Amino acid sequence: MRIRATVAALSGALALSALTVPAAQAVDAPGARAAKAQLSPFLAKSPAKAMADDAQGDTEITNVTVNGGKDIVVGTSLKKTYTVSVTATDPAGIYDGYAFLWHGTDLKDGVDGAMTPGVDHGTCKTVNATTATCSVTLVADPKSTVYGNILAGRWRVFASAVGKDGDFVxxxxxxxxxxxxxxxxxxxxxxxxxxxGKTVTVTGALTRANWDTDTYAGYTQQPVQLQFRKTGASSYSTVKTVTSDSRGNLKTTVKASADGTWRYTFAGTSTTPSVTSTGDFLDVK
Structure with a gap:
């Protein structure tokens, strides 16, 4: 009974975190409304007295892995399903563990986006008598949970674990x-x-998903490297850096010296992943 009560309280804390969205824009956003609808059932289970950054006893979280350690990259239409795993330890063993991602300034009063599990318990795999890794599945959906460009970038990871003796963190x-x-x-x-020896013009375009309009648009004023691999060579060499224009277009000229493949590559930013184009082979006579 103690364990069930603890889990219910923690689940209620998740609900409150998603329901205390302060800004009018966040409250009206489809993603915020979806998070509310998903988490509302938790409120019926608990008064949510166990809030974030709380602990009782000797339960410890030792590791959290999101999407296998990779960035979560979302386009304009397809959902991105990924796993968050919580590894925790307690002398009595681990009963449950789960997590969710949130965007904003403060979990209690400043959340404007959330990606939450559809269940209130993680799927746990025992490591040993005291340790287990519990996983939940989350979804990044450009139609709901990542409903606007404002949500691109850093998200915070809420994590929780419950021991078999009712202790929690x-x-x-x-x-x-x-x-x-x-x-x-x-x-x-x-x-x-x-x-x-003649002039070669190398053009291209750097675009990225616009979550406000559900289309791809030019990523402007970004440094992009032009690279060349001579036929027979094993790797590319950087020739120059080209800056994308006001529409994301790229254009530069080089001298033709030998048969080989040209490509553009972009290192990425805090809101956009790295990307490399397909190479374009050029025959030099």
Missing amino acids: TKDTYKSSWVKRAARLTTNASPEPVAK
């Missing part, structure tokens, strides 16, 4: 994870073929 920000707008990059080298 909750952390409103155990670590951070990055949710990014998917990017696309193209390359075209012309004319083709080209005489040796």
Whole structure:
């Protein structure tokens, strides 16, 4: 009974965290409304007296892994389903563990986005008598949970674990994870073929998902590297850096020296992942 009461209280804390969205924009946003609808049932289970950054006894969280340690990259239409795993230890063993991601300034009063599990218990795998790893599945959906560009970047990871003796620990920000707008990059080298020593124009475009409009748009004023791999070589070399224009377009010129493949590559930012275009082979006569 003690364990069930503890789990219910912690689940209620999740509900309150998603229901205390302060800003009018956040309250009206589809993602915030979806989070409320998903978590409302938790309120019926508990008065939610156990809030974030709380602990009782000797339960400890030792590790949290989000999406296998990779950024969560979301486009304009397809959902991204990923796993968050909580590893915890308690002398009595681990009964439950779960987590969710939230965006904002403060879990209690400043949440404007949340990605939460559809269940109130994690799926736990025993490591040994005192330790277990519990996992939950979350969904990043451009139609709801990542409903606008404002949500691109750093998200905080709430994590919680409950021991078999009813002890527990909750952390409103155990670590951070990055949710990014998917990017696309193209390359075209012309004319083709080209005489040796003549000018080659290399064009392309850097675009990224716009979660406000559900389309891809140019990523402007970004440094993009132009690279070349000579036929027979095993790797690319950077030739120059080109800055995308006001529409995300790229254009530069080089001298044709040998057969090989040209490509653009972008290192990424805090809101957009790295991306490399497909190479374009150029025949030099």
